[in-house]
Amino acid sequence: MHNLKSIVQRLEARKYRITPARLAVVTAVLERSGHFSVDDIVGRVPGVGRATVFRTMKLLSEMGMLCRVLLEDGSLSYRVSRHQGHHHHLVCVSCASVQELDACIASDMLGDLARSTGFQIEGHWLEFFGRCAACRNSVA
Amino acid sequence: MHNLKSIVQRLEARKYRITPARLAVVTAVLERSGHFSVDDIVGRVPGVGRATVFRTMKLLSEMGMLCRVLLEDGSLSYRVSRHQGHHHHLVCVSCASVQELDACIASDMLGDLARSTGFQIEGHWLEFFGRCAACRNSVA
DNA sequence: GCGCTAATTGAGACTTAGTATCAGTACTCT
DNA sequence: AGAGTACTGATACTAAGTCTCAATTAGCGC
Numbered sequence: 343m344h345n346l347k348s349i350v351q352r353l354e355a356r357k358y359r360i361t362p363a364r365l366a367v368v369t370a371v372l373e374r375s376g377h378f379s380v381d382d383i384v385g386r387v388p389g390v391g392r393a394t395v396f397r398t399m400k401l402l403s404e405m406g407m408l409c410r411v412l413l414e415d416g417s418l419s420y421r422v423s424r425h426q427g428h429h430h431h432l433v434c435v436s437c438a439s440v441q442e443l444d445a446c447i448a449s450d451m452l453g454d455l456a457r458s459t460g461f462q463i464e465g466h467w468l469e470f471f472g473r474c475a476a477c478r479n480s481v482a
Numbered sequence: 483m484h485n486l487k488s489i490v491q492r493l494e495a496r497k498y499r500i501t502p503a504r505l506a507v508v509t510a511v512l513e514r515s516g517h518f519s520v521d522d523i524v525g526r527v528p529g530v531g532r533a534t535v536f537r538t539m540k541l542l543s544e545m546g547m548l549c550r551v552l553l554e555d556g557s558l559s560y561r562v563s564r565h566q567g568h569h570h571h572l573v574c575v576s577c578a579s580v581q582e583l584d585a586c587i588a589s590d591m592l593g594d595l596a597r598s599t600g601f602q603i604e605g606h607w608l609e610f611f612g613r614c615a616a617c618r619n620s621v622a
Numbered sequence: 623g624c625g626c627t628a629a630t631t632g633a634g635a636c637t638t639a640g641t642a643t644c645a646g647t648a649c650t651c652t
Numbered sequence: 653a654g655a656g657t658a659c660t661g662a663t664a665c666t667a668a669g670t671c672t673c674a675a676t677t678a679g680c681g682c
Contacts, residue, residue, distance in 0.1 A: 391661035412607055416558045432601050441599050447591050459581050460615030461572050467552055467609045475600030499629060499678050531632035
């Protein structure tokens with residue numbers, strides 16, 4: 343989906359400078375599968391400051407390359423996103439793999455909900471947790 | 483719904499001691515409308531330590547008197563819950579009032595989702611944000 | 623009412639996630 | 653080459669929450 347080259351091109355297109363720190367963070371992020379925390383990445387880019395990793399990951403999020411994944415305990419994690427638009431996740435609690443759901447299955451209920459509650463609905467969170475097919479079949 | 487007396491009875495039934503600190507936290511929590519943070523409560527119970535407020539709110543959560551509300555930015559807030567079981571929230575981003583949705587509208591999609599993804603789904607988060615009827619009508 | 627003891631407490635150190643500040647470095651543009 | 657801006661790492665800081673530990677106390681049996 344994303345690779346180093348395409349991300350560099352996008353950064354250049356937006357007039358961001360291509361620096362060693364940014365390349366290191368992007369490379370580290372692309373090497374990860376599943377979801378990861380910022381400090382996960384901090385640990386994989388020695389020499390790059392924590393603040394820079396945060397800044398770069400924020401930048402990549404704003405550009406749609408990374409998205410936040412809500413975990414079961416309410417904490418946030420990150421992942422390389424496939425679809426840029428609004429989507430939801432199915433997160434494996436055993437191996438941390440993430441399946442993206444590109445259709446927004448919450449949108450169907452928005453109209454009814456607005457009618458029955460009087461709310462003007464502007465946003466929502468929807469994330470699922472479970473065990474992926476692989477983990478379900480392994481003995482664990 | 484909940485009042486001081488009924489909560490005290492529940493605590494006693496579970497052999498928890500009724501202490502001034504616990505009474506203060508419970509009272510402060512019951513006085514709040516909408517959702518609130520732990521430190522909100524810490525600020526309203528002078529003399530009670532922060533750790534104790536956290537402990538008491540955790541206790542109340544486990545007993546189903548409080549529930550966590552996920553906010554738009556991914557942070558967690560708390561509120562006095564009406565329904566004890568699984569439910570979702572509609573949170574007003576303007577006045578912080580919260581409407582509880584006692585029906586779990588996500589449950590319908592669980593079967594389909596499990597079939598199409600191979601996941602064994604064990605949990606989910608679903609929270610809505612918007613402007614409540616009152617805030618929608620005010621000039622804001 | 624008194625004493626016992628386990629439960630509870632507050633202070634404070636610590637953790638995790640993230641932001642703000644700031645002086646120094648390194649590009650870019652001319 | 654010089655000026656200006658983008659970017660950087662170090663560090664301090666905030667917010668939310670946990671952990672430890674010595675001191676206190678609620679509520680039991682008497």
